[in-house]
Amino acid sequence: MKNKLGYRLLWERVRNGDEQAFFDLYAALFNELVNFGIRTCGDADLASEATDEIFVTIWEKRDRLDRVENVQAYLITFLKRKILRLLEKQHKIQTALRHVKAEDDWIEIPYEEFIIKVQTNEWIQIRLKEALEKLSFRQKQLIHLKFFEGYSYEKIAETTQMTVKTAYNTLYDALKVLRQELKDL
Secondary structure (H helix, E strand, C coil), rough: CHHHHHHHHHHHHCCCHHHHHHHHHHHHHHHHHHHHHHHHCCHHHHHHHHHHHHHHHHHHCCCHHHCCCCCCHHHHHHHHHHHHHHHHHHHHHHHHHHHHHHHHHCCCCHHHHHHHHEEEECCHHHHHHHHCCCCHHHHHHHHHHHHCCCCHCCCCCHHCCHHHHHHHHHHHHHHHHHHHCCCCC
16 A cells, blocks of 8 residues: 555544554555665664654554644654654763763663663674564553653553553563563673
């Protein structure tokens, strides 16, 4: 489905909560968006991550989405902005980590900063990516909300329309999988 009308129809169905339309739109545009992202930032992992994040945001905010005439153009603009925010976030984190190393200050850092610090090693980054691939879409979404957006369990439950207990259990299961996959690092 490579026509504007087809994408617009899928978009309208997504706005109405049609999960299959969401997955169809994702499948139809994912590669195109990732390729655009790679041309924009030169980093395949970042482009893929940003593309996943914009689709997660679309699904989370589906009931508040506006009508869109050109879905491809809208998503490309959304992707550009997301990539810029991720690059800015990476720069800030790298700067902070350099300051910590420069001060030779061994402090206890939060789990999410530890993950980012560990990712600087290419081998570990590959292993982490492989471990994350073993998670379900929902588990990846909750990992992102908890550790990268800093949401509380209550906010995660509200955002994803699940109970706090379900959010906690899903995140616990995801972390258990990650620990198991990364235990020998």
